[in-house]
Amino acid sequence: MSGHTTNLRLKLPAICFLLQLFTIILFALFVRYDQETSARLWHEELSHHNKSNRDNDFYFRYPSFQDVHTMIFIGFGFLMTFLKRYGFGSVAFNFLIAAFAIQWSTLIQGFFHSFHNGKIHIGIESMINADFCSGAVLISFGAVLGKTSPIQLLLMALFEVTLFGINEFVLLSVIGAKDAGGSMTIHTFGAYFGLMVSRILYRPQLDKSRQREGSVYHSDLFAMIGTIYLWLFWPSFNSAVTAHGDDQQRTVMNTYFSLAASTLATFATSALINGEGKLDMVHIQNAALAGGVVVGTSGEMMLTPFGAMIAGFLAGLVSTLGFKFLTPILDARLKIQDTCGVHNLHGMPGVMGALLGALVAALATQDVYGDGMADVFPLIANGSRTAQYQGVYQFFALLITLGFAVVGGSLVGAILKIRSLGSPPDTQCFEDQIYWEVPEDHQDGYMTAVNSENPERSASV
């Protein structure tokens, strides 16, 4: 490929302007403040139902929203800065595609979930759901990190958000599955979608960029900012849209203990599988988070604290083993190049979380849930189905999600193969310099000079 194909001068402005313009028009046509956000409607609500301003759901959802928002933009953004020469692209493309995805998913999810009388009505809960959907896109981004142009990424977001919305609608509204923290809708979907895109965009010559695929000391510390924020706020993520009251508190607690246990499992396994007994930052940065993924479905259920710990422990273990043993196989055998190892952090723990959710649902009893059954399993509570059937439906939900992800990811990957979308050549992957003005210390000659084992060479640069 010649250099100019990565030139973004006209293409990136064109797609940004078009997508934003299109979104604004659709918002103007369809999107309205909901009953709690509109001045007139809320004050009608106040006078008709003897409510107070402090009953506005804002006060019961906004702190969770801000934690989720931090995970999406700081958490995912910085987690991916581990690459030594792709820090700008990691945090800033994350920023760009999430900023688009939250707008687009407000529309898509709105059409599916809050379209009444020709209008979509939005409020704090739609903001949380929009952030959730962008999370799935960012997981897929992790699989193709460093190998795609921002134009490809925006197109991926456009299609993936749409498919996410359909899958989520089928799961939650059609078959009545529960998945408040998104083990299926977000993690499994985002991971396998991204892995299929990466498969379709397979680069046989990627070895030419391998020297850039590692980290430097401080880039690993930047990545830890992302890790820790994801870890901290995962309890908010899983509980952000569960029912108020015990459900939110229980989801938080289950996630908290699952994460703690997955952290110990990760440190243990990392030391164990390395020949010299040394810990590996890649494991700590990623696998310690698997405890959040694995209770994404079951976190709101009566999982019990020790159940959450067992789940987190196994997820951390499996995830760490995946980084060591499975990622190389995916690459070599299946031609899936998974830059951030999303299969280990989101794929396998997501599937485990879906299965765990099916199991815990199937075990639900009136004795354990009491009147709280209606919040967690409304269809069991109202007699529409038994707990065992709920478990079966949960399992089908996983299969449907895998189907949407694999087929959707393949199709979207094919679209992204179109030439002239600014994709980097195989020799320039994981490299900020092709899309960014970079400071002097990051320019090619300079780094060669300073990083060279023989600094004298640099005298001739």
Next chain:
Amino acid sequence: MSGHTTNLRLKLPAICFLLQLFTIILFALFVRYDQETSARLWHEELSHHNKSNRDNDFYFRYPSFQDVHTMIFIGFGFLMTFLKRYGFGSVAFNFLIAAFAIQWSTLIQGFFHSFHNGKIHIGIESMINADFCSGAVLISFGAVLGKTSPIQLLLMALFEVTLFGINEFVLLSVIGAKDAGGSMTIHTFGAYFGLMVSRILYRPQLDKSRQREGSVYHSDLFAMIGTIYLWLFWPSFNSAVTAHGDDQQRTVMNTYFSLAASTLATFATSALINGEGKLDMVHIQNAALAGGVVVGTSGEMMLTPFGAMIAGFLAGLVSTLGFKFLTPILDARLKIQDTCGVHNLHGMPGVMGALLGALVAALATQDVYGDGMADVFPLIANGSRTAQYQGVYQFFALLITLGFAVVGGSLVGAILKIRSLGSPPDTQCFEDQIYWEVPEDHQDGYMTAVNSENPERSASV
């Protein structure tokens, strides 16, 4: 200037001790816990009004406060760490002057807004307002970053906070303007105040320090921490002191969509205006935030989500263009050296936000606002003025703010020109080493050695 003029040994301790002592005395004389913070008063309130401890306004303001607090100390502090050799000064002087400004503005704002029976009564809302005021000072700091001593900065804070308090009082209490997110009181005021200070302190020889005015790769990543936190929490900033209920939720939502749209506009414009189609980190770090500034006044109004998007989109566009085309002109023609480009991020978007606020206010109708009119435009709701007049007053508020900022900034700039305030020489701007003990890797000789194109030179250092 000789080296010793930047020695802070006696001057900095003297001004810190004096300012802190003076503040403590004034607090002892005037400041008291308010009705919701005092043990006795709150419990009287509880028994007289049949309230519960959970009705304390703390629970409805504190999460917003913490988001604002994070923006002030992490957001502004790290945003300015982009300079390669001024990271300590950026984050730590930001820390110092904000820590003073929040105390001083509690007094100044208290005298204007909550002075009853000879005492100022403070609570969670005064803490938010104090943080807001320090935000204006930090915006001004951005204009003079790297060219001023901490002594000058503390003096600037002392005077600017005072003028901020007067301007805010005139706008909100005298002419009844609305400006909950501070497009005028914070952004326009802080930017033009700082730009005038910078104009008065113009350094014709600043070129001698230009080699330090850029970034290095990791300093740009530190700056992105600031950017993303500002972006994330801007919805909390604009909504922190609006009326409870729909007002807070609506302000959050408008700001969220405005920011998302300004982000896409910034990426688009950045790629467009660069000869090679490459993105520029300076734009992403700053202009993507213009969407928060531009809805600072109108965010609480019935702006509609698509209206917020249009506003944010235009603000991102104008801000990015400003960095490329206007900043050099300000420097060359108007002798305004604007280190962080606050004119682009806070100045122009602030003015745009004020005008937008006037427009949206003038268009307010009973049909759209219903009984919510009393919260957003109390003077329209009670018949004191029409919506059109409210718009006119909003416009006057902008003019008054510009007046206070320009005159005030000029006067304070003149005060800061006093010799012996420890200002750095023209050859040592943007340099931590003159005010800080720095690690070995940051010392002059070392950096020259490692950064030199010819590392052999370092052998003789």
Next chain:
Amino acid sequence: MSGHTTNLRLKLPAICFLLQLFTIILFALFVRYDQETSARLWHEELSHHNKSNRDNDFYFRYPSFQDVHTMIFIGFGFLMTFLKRYGFGSVAFNFLIAAFAIQWSTLIQGFFHSFHNGKIHIGIESMINADFCSGAVLISFGAVLGKTSPIQLLLMALFEVTLFGINEFVLLSVIGAKDAGGSMTIHTFGAYFGLMVSRILYRPQLDKSRQREGSVYHSDLFAMIGTIYLWLFWPSFNSAVTAHGDDQQRTVMNTYFSLAASTLATFATSALINGEGKLDMVHIQNAALAGGVVVGTSGEMMLTPFGAMIAGFLAGLVSTLGFKFLTPILDARLKIQDTCGVHNLHGMPGVMGALLGALVAALATQDVYGDGMADVFPLIANGSRTAQYQGVYQFFALLITLGFAVVGGSLVGAILKIRSLGSPPDTQCFEDQIYWEVPEDHQDGYMTAVNSENPERSASV
């Protein structure tokens, strides 16, 4: 010591698996959701007491919890990354031991405070308290940072959490002391415990690692992330478990002003005590936080804002002086090697805070507290003791805490002296490379080459 003693291959997995397994078994046997977290119990509560889901304490504690959680994992973790070659160990061992400590302290504190009918019932408040307890362990970690293996640290956490629980039980439940923000239970205990451990583990040959005990420019900026987050959220820390209503708001406000004043005192003192009048990052990173520690006991009391400022100012002053003058004496005379200077940030300000708490308690009057007395000093309110006696008990609580810390730290230090716990040799302290896979730019030869004053030497590496 030979190199292989630091090999973690079997030891670290073994201790992690054992501790986690043991914890899971104890959780399975004893730990249950509390009344606000269990689906059945909460819904019984709802129907019996005419409550709403929004009365769940989750909404009144969770935002504070998340701030505390951020302090523990981001605040402490990044504060310790100042070391140039121990960033991985700082943030990741912090992560590991906190992840274990929050589980273990849920058990220990549960046995002491919420053990009913053979079960421990947990909810949002126990999560806050578990994080608090892990804070004490992390303070002790600061004293031994860089000189201990993760195995030693996990063992330290195991024993320290247990002793913390006993001491806390004696203070709060037996003698009725107040200490909501933990000046005694957390800061004094954690500091003197850690200092004693460090004393017992004294390394006479530590000078061989001194060249790694400093910072590099960017490691100081990473540390500032920790500092600022600790500073920002300290008001949440001190108020997280105080009574609802005025108590939480007052604690927040007192802490806010105390921290602001300690920041000015720190900058002033740092410039004053340095021969060249330059500021020292170590002081800013640490002593500016002393204002949070010093109002840990008295923050919920009617301290008055100016009282909080005086306390913070003195704490910042003493803490900064401690770094300059006391830390070298501790090392040289008392053989206490205190890596992070926890004696200055947590030890002395903790003791000052305990004494201040005793004083403010002794001065409590019905006139000042009104009916709020019952929340702050229940034993004074119900006539069990006078304010003066409460002050005396507060003072005894300090002595008891010092006793537990010194004796406990000595014993645990002795246990940690056991050989074969993977402790680093004296020549390899403050060095990530012995426990971590490190990127190329961090490997010994490379750093020698680049950092060398004479880069030509590196040609032969």
